[in-house]
Amino acid sequence: MSSCIRRGTSPFFAACLVLATVVNSASAQAPTAVPAGAIPQDFRSQHFVLHTDLTAAEAKELLEKLEYMLGIISVYWQKPPKGIIECYVAKDVAKWPAGSIPDDYGRQKIARREGVTVSLVLGNEGKSTVYASAEGGVAQHEAVHAYCAQNFGTTGPTWYSEGMAEMGQYWRKGALDVQVHEYVVKHIRESEPKSLNAIVNSNETTGDSWENYAWRWALCHLLASNSNYAASFRPLGLGILNQKPVSFEQAYGHMANEISFEYLFFLQRLCNGFRNDLCAWDWKRKFTAMAPGTARTMPVQAGRGFQPTGVLVKVGQSYDVNCTGTWKLDKKSTKPMTAAGEEGTKPEDDGKLIGAIFSDFQLSEEFEIGATGSFSIPSDGQLFVRCRSDWGSLGDNTGTITVKLTAAK
Ligand SMILES: [Zn+2]
Known part of the structure; x- marks a missing residue:
C-alpha cells in the first residue's frame, strides 16, 4: 500500500x-x-x-x-x-x-x-x-x-x-x-x-x-x-x-x-453514511448571555449535526423551551414528529431535541431538551442543539423546527 x-x-x-x-x-x-x-x-x-x-x-x-x-x-x-x-x-x-x-x-x-x-x-x-x-x-x-x-x-x-x-x-x-x-x-x-x-x-x-x-x-x-x-x-x-x-x-x-x-x-x-458536510461546526456564530425572563427563537434543522443557539449559558441555569413545527427522520416516512421525538424508536435515533455545551474545544455529554418544558444547564459554555438522529443517516432527515428559549427569572 x-x-x-x-x-x-x-x-x-x-x-x-x-x-x-x-x-x-x-x-x-x-x-x-x-x-x-x-x-x-x-x-x-x-x-x-x-x-x-x-x-x-x-x-x-x-x-x-x-x-x-x-x-x-x-x-x-x-x-x-x-x-x-x-x-x-x-x-x-x-x-x-x-x-x-x-x-x-x-x-x-x-x-x-x-x-x-x-x-x-x-x-x-x-x-x-x-x-x-x-x-x-x-x-x-x-x-x-x-x-x-x-x-x-x-x-x-x-x-x-x-x-x-x-x-x-x-x-x-x-x-x-x-x-x-x-x-x-x-x-x-x-x-x-x-x-x-x-x-x-x-x-x-x-x-x-x-x-x-x-x-x-x-x-x-x-x-x-x-x-x-x-x-x-x-x-x-x-x-x-x-x-x-x-x-x-x-x-x-x-x-x-x-x-x-x-x-x-x-x-x-465515524460510521458509514456519516456526512462531514452536514456536521461542519459553526465557528463564526456569536454567543451572548440571555437576561432572565427574556426569550429568543431559532430554527433547528433535522438534517444537520449540532447547531448553535447563540446562547451563552452557565451551570445550573434553567430555561423554558417551546418548540413549534415538525421534522422527519426519513424522507420516505410519512409521519412527521415534533421535537419531543417518538417513543419506541431506537434511543439514538428518536427525533428528540437534544443539547450539548461547547467550551474550550470540548463538547459535553448530550442532554435531553424535548419540545416543551424546562431544562437545566449542566456546565458553562455555548449551547448547541440538534435533532437526535443516527449519525449515519443525517442526510435522510428533513424539516426544521423553531425553538423558543426563555431564560428563567
Ligand atoms: Zn499507499
Whole structure:
C-alpha cells in the first residue's frame, strides 16, 4: 500500500528506463501470443494495462473501476492522465511463473496481500508500475499513487499521499457520505484517537500499516468534505503535487484547534453514511448571555449535526423551551414528529431535541431538551442543539423546527 519513488539522476538514466518500460507495455499489447490459461493474462483499457490472474470478467470490472476513479481524480487534480499505468494484479501470486513480475519487492508486497507503486521520476514526470493484491481496493489505492507520480513526479508527504490514495479507492461521484470498509470503521472507533500532530508531523513512512492509513484517510476525508476546510484543501493538495512551497501548517496552522476538535468529533462518531458536510461546526456564530425572563427563537434543522443557539449559558441555569413545527427522520416516512421525538424508536435515533455545551474545544455529554418544558444547564459554555438522529443517516432527515428559549427569572 505504498508508493516508492526512484528518482532519475540524469536525463539519460531516466530516458533509458522509461524507454524500457514502454517496450514492455508494448509487448503486453499482444495478448494473442499468450496461451490460453497462462498466467498472467493481459488486458487493456484507455489508461491501464493490466497483467493479472483475474478472469476476463473480473479484469474488465477492475479496469472499469480504475478508469472511473482516474476520471474523478484527474478532474480533482486538474491534470488529464499522462501515459499508461502498468499494473500487476494477482489473486494467487504463488501460481505466477518466476520472472513474470519484474520487481521482486512488488512480488513480495503482493504475496503479503498488499501493494506498492514503483515510480521512476525525473523532474515533475514519472513512469509508474503498480503491484497489487487483487483484494478489495488495493489496486485503486496504488493507482492513485501512480497517477500522482506520472503526472506530477511526486505523491506528496505521507499523510497526504496515503490519505488521498485511500480516498481514491472509495471516491464516488457527487457522494459526500463516508463509505469505507467496516474494518476501518471498527479500528477507528475502537482505538485511542491519533492527534492531528501525530498524523501530519510524524516520521511515519509510507507502507507502514493499514491502521495508520485509516487515520490519514479520516483526516483527508474531513478536510475535503467539511466546508470549514474544504476550500483550502484542494489548493493545498495542488500546491503539494505541483511542488510549491506549501504545507499543512501554512494552510491550517491558524485553525489547528478547530480542526482537532472536528477531527475528534468525526472519529468518535465515524460510521458509514456519516456526512462531514452536514456536521461542519459553526465557528463564526456569536454567543451572548440571555437576561432572565427574556426569550429568543431559532430554527433547528433535522438534517444537520449540532447547531448553535447563540446562547451563552452557565451551570445550573434553567430555561423554558417551546418548540413549534415538525421534522422527519426519513424522507420516505410519512409521519412527521415534533421535537419531543417518538417513543419506541431506537434511543439514538428518536427525533428528540437534544443539547450539548461547547467550551474550550470540548463538547459535553448530550442532554435531553424535548419540545416543551424546562431544562437545566449542566456546565458553562455555548449551547448547541440538534435533532437526535443516527449519525449515519443525517442526510435522510428533513424539516426544521423553531425553538423558543426563555431564560428563567
Ligand atoms: Zn499507499
